[in-house]
């Protein structure tokens with residue numbers, strides 16, 4: 405099946421909030437995504453569609469030449485097909501074109517699937533933030549991909 409990756413837009417908001425709620429214990433609301441669309445200098449989100457279904461999303465929060473990678477989520481039935489890898493590759497290419505040089509993110513210490521994905525994309529663990537997460541409490545790995 406063909407995958408289409410493009411910037412998030414108003415028409416995606418409902419499906420994006422639904423996917424977020426499916427994947428995280430403290431999800432962003434539809435309103436939070438809507439506000440991000442109003443601040444394109446700071447936020448850059450991409451979505452991935454297969455047929456007419458939103459199957460994945462991920463975003464950047466940008467500050468000068470650095471960006472935090474956030475809200476990386478793929479619908480459970482579409483995982484392990486390379487969608488997150490393709491989506492993040494394209495998102496960071498867009499970030500690079502906007503002048504982003506270094507990317508960072510936090511990931512739950514026990515989330516092996518996500519940490520392996522980020523390592524495959526060139527991220528390296530540079531630190532641990534103790535008890536960073538709630539619901540459940542868990543350490544965060546701080547990962548960086550530097551230019």
Ligand SMILES: CC(C)(COP(=O)(O)OP(=O)(O)OC[C@H]1O[C@@H](n2cnc3c(N)ncnc32)[C@H](O)[C@@H]1OP(=O)(O)O)[C@@H](O)C(=O)NCCC(=O)NCCS
Nearest residue numbers: 427476477478483484485486487488489511517518520521
């Ligand atoms: C983590 C997540 C985004 C991965 O999405 P995905 O589309 O399945 O990932 P991909 O198919 O692109 O996988 C790319 C690489 O990631 C790693 N990976 C992905 N899923 C994995 C798993 N279940 N176990 C181990 N490694 C995994 C592998 O290295 C894989 O490369 P490979 O296929 O050559 O082995 C997805 O599992 C998800 O949405 N999880 C719930 C939300 C979440 O945890 N988000 C991250 C928060 S920091």
